[in-house]
Amino acid sequence: MSRATLFLLLVTAFIEVFLECWFDGFRRVLGAQISFLPALMVYTGLTATLPATCLVAVCGGMWLDSLSSNPLGISILPLIVVGWGVYVARDFFLRDQTVAQFFAGAAGSLVAPVLTLLLVYTLMPSRSAVPLPSVNWEHLPTVEGEFSHGGTQLLRPSLSWHMGVKLLLMALGGALATPLVFRLFDFLNRIFNYSPVAPSSFRADRQIIRGRQ
Amino acid sequence: MLKRPRIIAISVVLLLVVVVLNLPERWTSQLKFVIGGFFIPLFGLAGSSQSLVSKAGDTLAPRSALVQEIETLRLENQSLQIRLTQAAEIQRENDRLRSQLGIARQYAWKLKYAQVIGRDPANWWRAVHIDLGARDGMQPDLVVLTPQGLVGRIADVGATRSRVILVGDPNCGVAAMISETRDATGVIAPSSSGGFDNTLVDLTKLSHNSNLKPGQSVMTSGKGGVFPPGIPIGQIVDSRVMEFGLYAEARVKLAVDYNKLEDVWVKMP
Numbered sequence: 001m002s003r004a005t006l007f008l009l010l011v012t013a014f015i016e017v018f019l020e021c022w023f024d025g026f027r028r029v030l031g032a033q034i035s036f037l038p039a040l041m042v043y044t045g046l047t048a049t050l051p052a053t054c055l056v057a058v059c060g061g062m063w064l065d066s067l068s069s070n071p072l073g074i075s076i077l078p079l080i081v082v083g084w085g086v087y088v089a090r091d092f093f094l095r096d097q098t099v100a101q102f103f104a105g106a107a108g109s110l111v112a113p114v115l116t117l118l119l120v121y122t123l124m125p126s127r128s129a130v131p132l133p134s135v136n137w138e139h140l141p142t143v144e145g146e147f148s149h150g151g152t153q154l155l156r157p158s159l160s161w162h163m164g165v166k167l168l169l170m171a172l173g174g175a176l177a178t179p180l181v182f183r184l185f186d187f188l189n190r191i192f193n194y195s196p197v198a199p200s201s202f203r204a205d206r207q208i209i210r211g212r213q
Numbered sequence: 214m215l216k217r218p219r220i221i222a223i224s225v226v227l228l229l230v231v232v233v234l235n236l237p238e239r240w241t242s243q244l245k246f247v248i249g250g251f252f253i254p255l256f257g258l259a260g261s262s263q264s265l266v267s268k269a270g271d272t273l274a275p276r277s278a279l280v281q282e283i284e285t286l287r288l289e290n291q292s293l294q295i296r297l298t299q300a301a302e303i304q305r306e307n308d309r310l311r312s313q314l315g316i317a318r319q320y321a322w323k324l325k326y327a328q329v330i331g332r333d334p335a336n337w338w339r340a341v342h343i344d345l346g347a348r349d350g351m352q353p354d355l356v357v358l359t360p361q362g363l364v365g366r367i368a369d370v371g372a373t374r375s376r377v378i379l380v381g382d383p384n385c386g387v388a389a390m391i392s393e394t395r396d397a398t399g400v401i402a403p404s405s406s407g408g409f410d411n412t413l414v415d416l417t418k419l420s421h422n423s424n425l426k427p428g429q430s431v432m433t434s435g436k437g438g439v440f441p442p443g444i445p446i447g448q449i450v451d452s453r454v455m456e457f458g459l460y461a462e463a464r465v466k467l468a469v470d471y472n473k474l475e476d477v478w479v480k481m482p
Contacts, residue, residue, distance in 0.1 A: 018255045021331040021342070028472050031411075032336050051222040058226055062233075066248035067331065069338040069368075069378070072241040073233030080226055117337065123234070155383040157337035158403040166336050 004192045006052050008185070013040055013060040021067045026173065032166035034173030037064065038108035039181045041079050045086030046095050046104075047185075053083040070116070071123060078115035082108040101179045109174020113167055117159070124156035246371035253373060256330050260344070322441075323481040325349065327357075329474050330374065339382040339403075339411070340365075343477060346373040354439050356480040362445035362468030363387065363433060364477050379471060380446065381414040388437030389416055389446055392430040397423035401431075401446060404464065412467045413450065419461040425452035431465050441480070 016036045026034045037060045044056045061076030068075075086093070086104060094100045236244070308318055325345060333340040345351050347370050357364040357377045365379040378385040380401055387401040399419040404410075416431055429449045435442025445468050452463035 014251070015255075017334065018252050020334040021252070022256070022259050024332055024472075027332070033332075033334055035334065050219045054222045054226045058229065062248055063251070064334055066245045067252065067342070068333050068335045069340050069376070069382070069384070070335055071234060072236070072245055072248075073230050076226065076230050076233075080223075084223070113336070116335075120337070157383055158405065159337075160405060163337065170336070 002193055005185070005189060006048065006055070008188050008192065009040065009044055009048070009052075009056050010059055012184075013037060013056055014063060016040065017060065017063040017067065020064070030169050030173075031162075032169045032173075034170055034177070035064075035109070035113070036174065036177045036181065037075075037079060038082050038112040039105045039174045039178040041083040041112070042086050042101070042104045042108045042178055043181045043185060045083040046090050046093060048087075050084070050087055053087055054080060057083050070120065074119050074123070075112075075116055077119065078112040081115060082112050085111075095182075098179045101182050102175045105178025105181075106171045106175035108178075110167060110171035113170055117157075117163075121156050121159075242369050246369065246374075249371065249374075256342075256344075256374070260328075260330065324478040325481055327477050327479055329477060333376075339379040339385075339471070340368070341377050341379065341471075341474065342374050343377055343479070344374055345479060346371045346375055348372055350481060351375045351479065352482070355482065356440055356444070357477050358444055358480065359469050359474070359477055361470075362447065363440065364469055364474065366439055367479070377477070380467060380469075381411065386437070387440055387446065388434045389431050390434035391423070391425070391449070392432045392445075394424055394429075397425065398434050398436065399423075399463075401465070411471055412447075414447070414465050414467060416449070416463045416465045417455070417460070419452075419463065421454060421458050421461050423461050425449060425461060425463050427451055431463075 020033060020035055020037075026032065040060070041053070041057060044053045048056070057079035058076055061079050062073065064070070064075045065072045086108065093104065233241070233244075304321075311318055327343040327345045329341045330344050331342040343357070351367055351370045353367055353370060355367045357366060363380055365377045365382070365385050367375050368378045368384070369376045380387055381403050383403050385401075389399055389401050391397040397419055399416045402415045402417045404413045404415050419425070427449055431446045431449060433440040433442055433444040433446060447465040447467040450464040450466050452461055454460075455462045
């Protein structure tokens with residue numbers, strides 16, 4: 001992988017994170033935001049070296065968490081897992097096949113948010129911190145105040161069945177996006193990298209040598 | 214299977230993650246805004262392009278529609294001015310009665326206009342970013358609202374933007390009450406059965422003998438220390454008794470539709 005391709009991957013990850021924050025269309029139509037970072041990690045894992053995959057995961061994860069309520073750095077590990085998983089199994093992938101890209105993207109786009117949620121649940125306290133009812137409601141100041149001023153731990157998000165549906169929608173969106181990511185980078189590589197030398201039609205074993213040997 | 218450079222790469226990343234996750238909350242908050250600062254040019258570019266599109270749309274609007282809108286706004290303005298005069302008289306009367314009873318005087322809110330520039334990319338949080346930051350006087354826990362009702366509170370403040378936690382996020386508890394009865398007080402929590410409808414939240418920890426009816430208005434009670442009393446939150450959809458009658462819970466439809474949230478007001482201290 002050339003440095004230009006790595007640079008393009010980082011720029012794409014940066015723009016993808018920004019669009020995920022700024023563009024609200026998927027959330028309005030589907031009820032869930034679709035992330036293309038796992039799809040990008042699938043492409044990176046299949047084409048780049050492991051240090052380059054780690055770099056894209058670290059930058060993408062940090063950028064994503066900086067715009068989110070997630071604890072900073074929590075998205076890095078799930079992205080690494082996706083990239084590394086694909087990297088380890090890259091010899092078994094038919095990377096030019098759209099179907100293979102689709103299923104790899106679906107798996108990556110499902111694994112990354114599930115792992116992030118697992119980490120969030122491991123690191124954050126539950127809602128049990130909210131006090132039980134009492135007669136005079138004197139505890140109520142803690143409800144609004146305890147988690148303010150950035151001084152205490154944040155509560156974990158609530159999970160229900162519709163979160164599972166959202167995760168499936170994310171997986172489907174990522175699956176559809178992965179072949180597009182491959183096409184995009186094929187196109188960008190054609191523009192920014194040297195084109196491969198076309199094989200010559202000359203074959204040395206068919207050469208007719210005139211004259212006596 | 215793993216060669217030395219690969220082991221080094223994975224180890225460095227793991228170490229980085231462990232260090233970043235164990236940083237103190239204040240440091241990570243500042244670090245988030247430093248890293249998020251890289252996106253400021255893109256947010257600026259997106260804002261400019263949006264306003265350009267909006268201006269282009271304005272130039273295409275027919276003159277008759279604009280004149281009609283001006284007329285509607287003129288009438289609304291007159292009606293509001295009359296109401297303001299009435300409200301000023303009520304305010305004076307309220308101040309006089311409060312001073313006679315020895316209760317502290319209520320002051321008018323100072324509000325600052327802000328635009329929503331982005332949303333939390335994660336599907337499990339409810340938060341938005343607004344275009345006001347520390348240099349505009351923003352600070353944590355300032356109340357964010359719209360004319361329809363409560364939006365949330367400011368959680369983190371950067372130099373030029375702030376993150377607002379919306380009502381319904383697990384980290385935005387709101388002490389609320391039913392405005393009709395005023396004695397049923399509870400806490401607004403994320404919806405446990407809202408499905409994909411993000412305008413539904415739960416009003417939980419209500420007294421089990423609260424008289425709850427669909428359509429009742431829910432507003433802030435002011436007992437939480439962050440939100441002042443009287444800001445509309447939404448309306449009750451239905452209610453149920455929880456934990457074998459220990460307390461009651463109601464589903465509340467929020468007054469503010471977060472999908473259409475573009476402009477907000479921040480209540481300044």
